[in-house]
Amino acid sequence: MLSQESLKLIDVEVAKYPPDQKQSAVMAALRIAQQEKGWLARETIDEVAQYLEMPAIAAFEVASFYNMYDLEPVGKHKITVCTNLPCALSGGVQAAEYLKQKLGIDFNETTPDGNFTLKEGECMGACGDAPVLLHNNHRMCSWMTTEKIDQMLADLAK
Amino acid sequence: MSERNLILAGLDGDRTWRLKDYMARGGYAALKKIIAESTPPADIIAEVKASVLRGRGGAGFPTGLKWSFMPRSFPGAKYLACNSDEGEPGTFKDRDILRYNPHSVIEGMAIAAYAMGCERGYNYIHGEVFEIYERFEEALAEAREAGFIGQKILGSDFSFELFAHHGYGAYICGEETALLESIEGKKGQPRFKPPFPASYGLYGKPTTINNTETFASVPFIMRDGGETFLNYGKPNNGGTKLFSISGHVNRPGNYEIELGTPFSELLEMAGGMRGGRKLKGVIPGGSSSPVVPADIMMDCTMDYDSISKAGSMLGSGAVIVMDETTCMVRALERLSYFYFEESCGQCTPCREGTGWLYRVVHRIEHGQGRPDDLDLLNSVTGNIMGRTICALGDAASMPVQSFIKHFGDEFAYHIEHKTCLVPEDVQREGSKIYVGPSC
Numbered sequence: 001m002l003s004q005e006s007l008k009l010i011d012v013e014v015a016k017y018p019p020d021q022k023q024s025a026v027m028a029a030l031r032i033a034q035q036e037k038g039w040l041a042r043e044t045i046d047e048v049a050q051y052l053e054m055p056a057i058a059a060f061e062v063a064s065f066y067n068m069y070d071l072e073p074v075g076k077h078k079i080t081v082c083t084n085l086p087c088a089l090s091g092g093v094q095a096a097e098y099l100k101q102k103l104g105i106d107f108n109e110t111t112p113d114g115n116f117t118l119k120e121g122e123c124m125g126a127c128g129d130a131p132v133l134l135h136n137n138h139r140m141c142s143w144m145t146t147e148k149i150d151q152m153l154a155d156l157a158k
Numbered sequence: 159m160s161e162r163n164l165i166l167a168g169l170d171g172d173r174t175w176r177l178k179d180y181m182a183r184g185g186y187a188a189l190k191k192i193i194a195e196s197t198p199p200a201d202i203i204a205e206v207k208a209s210v211l212r213g214r215g216g217a218g219f220p221t222g223l224k225w226s227f228m229p230r231s232f233p234g235a236k237y238l239a240c241n242s243d244e245g246e247p248g249t250f251k252d253r254d255i256l257r258y259n260p261h262s263v264i265e266g267m268a269i270a271a272y273a274m275g276c277e278r279g280y281n282y283i284h285g286e287v288f289e290i291y292e293r294f295e296e297a298l299a300e301a302r303e304a305g306f307i308g309q310k311i312l313g314s315d316f317s318f319e320l321f322a323h324h325g326y327g328a329y330i331c332g333e334e335t336a337l338l339e340s341i342e343g344k345k346g347q348p349r350f351k352p353p354f355p356a357s358y359g360l361y362g363k364p365t366t367i368n369n370t371e372t373f374a375s376v377p378f379i380m381r382d383g384g385e386t387f388l389n390y391g392k393p394n395n396g397g398t399k400l401f402s403i404s405g406h407v408n409r410p411g412n413y414e415i416e417l418g419t420p421f422s423e424l425l426e427m428a429g430g431m432r433g434g435r436k437l438k439g440v441i442p443g444g445s446s447s448p449v450v451p452a453d454i455m456m457d458c459t460m461d462y463d464s465i466s467k468a469g470s471m472l473g474s475g476a477v478i479v480m481d482e483t484t485c486m487v488r489a490l491e492r493l494s495y496f497y498f499e500e501s502c503g504q505c506t507p508c509r510e511g512t513g514w515l516y517r518v519v520h521r522i523e524h525g526q527g528r529p530d531d532l533d534l535l536n537s538v539t540g541n542i543m544g545r546t547i548c549a550l551g552d553a554a555s556m557p558v559q560s561f562i563k564h565f566g567d568e569f570a571y572h573i574e575h576k577t578c579l580v581p582e583d584v585q586r587e588g589s590k591i592y593v594g595p596s597c
Contacts, residue, residue, distance in 0.1 A: 021343075024323075024342055027326055031324065065328060065502075068285050068327035084445075084493075085493055085496075086404035090404070090589070090591070093589070098591075122496055122499060123248075123329065124245075125250050126250050126253060127249070127402065128402060128404050128411045129410075130410070137288065139289070140288075
């Protein structure tokens with residue numbers, strides 16, 4: 001069950017759309033649900049669908065279409081690295097290699113302690129800041145040198 | 159910042175994005191004047207037409223003309239949408255506009271809504287920039303509080319409600335009808351056109367969608383006049399434009415310049431080539447635009463017409479600079495993977511074709527290329543282009559065609575020698591983690 005706080009946040013989103021268009025809030029509602037639960041289990045998606053009075057399958061379609069929703073459990077800290085061409089030219093790929101080596105995992109894997117998951121991302125719209133990482137979908141970290149990556153991982157592991 | 163800036167004028171980094179700062183820069187003066195004088199909507203559209211503002215999202219379609227497509231006397235709701243779903247590799251200008259000058263977009267949208275009679279609008283913000291979305295929400299709250307958006311704006315009969323909609327990771331939602339589907343709470347799959355959004359848009363109602371930078375240009379046009387805006391650029395290419403420069407330059411970032419500025423000057427503004435190395439090729443308008451070899455690019459000016467003459471597109475103004483350490487096959491392999499990953503899967507030629515393109519480029523890069531692979535790639539692109547609902551298929555094809563056209567020798571070398579023309583250690587050194595001036 002989603003918390004009262006999450007439902008309140010969802011209500012704020014619903015109010016942005018015409019009264020007969022509650023489904024428009026599904027993307028935000030799934031984001032809010034994922035923030036609370038860490039990932040989107042089928043029953044969480046079903047609950048969101050029910051709350052917005054839409055078919056469960058339609059909510060699942062959305063959850064599976066947009067790539068920032070996690071349909072499987074991820075680590076406490078999900079780190080997404082952009083390796084697309086503009087970033088790669090300024091070290092995006094090498095930053096990803098460094099992270100893999102530091103964490104001892106490959107893309108789409110989680111460290112055994114459940115702390116870190118590493119993902120390869122597509123364009124985040126921040127190519128001038130390369131290398132760019134995204135922490136838990138919502139915090140962007142720019143110009144990530146190896147020293148800054150070390151610092152970030154140390155801070156997050158605390 | 160220089161006198162060349164209109165959109166980024168008078169900004170001081172992160173410190174001047176709030177309403178009071180924007181108003182101190184002359185912000186909301188245009189909206190206030192329009193409302194005080196009850197300017198006829200047709201006059202606003204005429205002014206925007208006179209500015210020759212062309213859509214800044216990539217297509218370069220004349221904004222005034224687009225606005226005139228909206229039915230004047232439609233009974234019922236009409237919508238306005240701002241496309242801030244900036245995810246075309248190389249593009250990062252809208253993020254800076256929303257971060258440093260969000261009220262310019264809000265004022266531009268309010269003026270547009272007044273001109274087209276829209277009662278409600280949404281700004282669709284790219285998923286990966288959540289902090290920008292939060293800031294825009296704050297800016298909206300300020301504007302609402304001050305009476306610049308909402309019911310009965312500044313005491314007039316004009317009402318316009320504006321909200322932010324946050325994406326969650328899908329490049330395709332930058333396509334305007336996919337964006338509308340997404341606001342409706344569905345998968346972002348583009349709609350068949352016609353009908354166009356001006357007649358059947360959000361929730362089936364007439365809708366106009368413009369890019370963030372396009373809206374951000376509107377307050378200046380209404381305040382200083384369309385002709386003044388036009389004169390900043392060159393004929394048929396009005397105004398200034400933000401260029402996002404990434405890749406092998408010393409100072410990657412956004413630069414606002416007059417349309418028609420020589421590329422060489424822009425390159426200099428970005429600090430020149432990293433390590434003094436030689437320019438190899440430039441993707442001048444985002445990853446979908448055809449690559450242009452160095453010698454042709456150095457003769458170009460940065461405007462729609464010049465870049466088009468060079469066989470490419472100005473697109474969103476995303477300039478990806480590649481130096482001599484770049485393996486063009488590897489560069490194309492990464493872009494092809496992106497389109498394969500981001501195809502929405504709706505149309506067979508794109509869904510199957512983008513995967514096919516990626517797999518063939520991948521095998522060339524990895525020493526398994528076959529003699530007829532370049533013909534195969536050209537044939538696959540020919541069978542994708544023009545055969546899909548939206549432009550993603552074309553966007554995936556144009557890089558493939560242009561890379562082969564201009565750097566075909568490098569592809570042939572890979573196929574024949576099963577290795578890169580540019581040695582691996584040279585590539586790694588050229589694309590190592592960049593410790594730039596911003597670090």
